[in-house]
Amino acid sequence: MTHQTPPASPRWTLDAFRHGVWSMLPLLPGLAAFGMAFGTVTARKGFSLLDTLLMTGSVFAGMAQMIVMDNWPARLTVAAIAGTAAITALVNLRFLLIGATLRPWLETSPSLKVYPTLFFLTEPNWLLSMRYRSDGGNDPAFLLGSGVIVYVVWVLSAVPGYWLGAAVGDPHAFGLDLVVPAFFMAMLVTLWRGKRPAIAWLVSGGVAIAADWLFGSFWYLIAGALAGGIVGGFVDD
């Protein structure tokens, strides 16, 4: 692949892991609210708490889990399971792009560290890690730490959600449904590099709105991201 001598592998330190954990703090209430909502949904659908924890702990993909729960098949035939996997793949397609952006950073690290770390990849901890990197950080343990705390909160918060059920109340009333979007907005501010690169954002937003209107569901994320990525590659010319 690379023909130059590879640069030294960055160190993975406990300090950077902790830094990653602490950086996620502003998001944890929103994640917990989302995790509790998932526990509530599984309780209403008649799943046991063990089933709920098994799913949330192994799959670890909030949006995919919610959508699959909404469409959970009455009988788990082979075709139904394949359909469930297909929905999951569609919802998570955007992670192919997200993972690709990590290549320049992680490729000098051993695969035995990188591939387990990728299990903990989520949008928020990816965005934080990208900013950490553009601020000069280079320790991949930041990515791992910020991912592990998301995992822990996501899995644990399903338990009170499962027990409390409908008593959780309306997350809209407390604005909790907008924690992650507000965080995205804050990240967008830190990503600002002038007007020209922002053209790609406008294209992304426009394409996403069009795709949402045309195809609905989650296609808009993939269509918008691809469009913005392509425009972003050419906009400096």
Next chain:
Amino acid sequence: MIDSDPLGFIAALAAMTVTVYLSRAGGYWLIGRFRIGPRLRRMLDALPGAIIASALAPLLLHDGGRAGLALGAAAATMVILRNDFAAVLAGVAVAAAAFALGL
């Protein structure tokens, strides 16, 4: 339905888990088969903003005033204070206030 078919449940979980992991690791693996030139690098660099814009634009359209006010407050707070926590807090507070006002 679940208790009657534990094998099916485990199979569905395994299928989902493998699919999700492949999506997380697959892009990283796949891009390693290519040489990342300056053009591809710029495309990858543009992706964080592109994904955020794609996630937020339809939300702003559907959720109208409440989301717009909340995200505007989050952005303004971030520009002034450069602090994630304050930005999220401002967004959530404005969202809750807008909800209370019936927006």
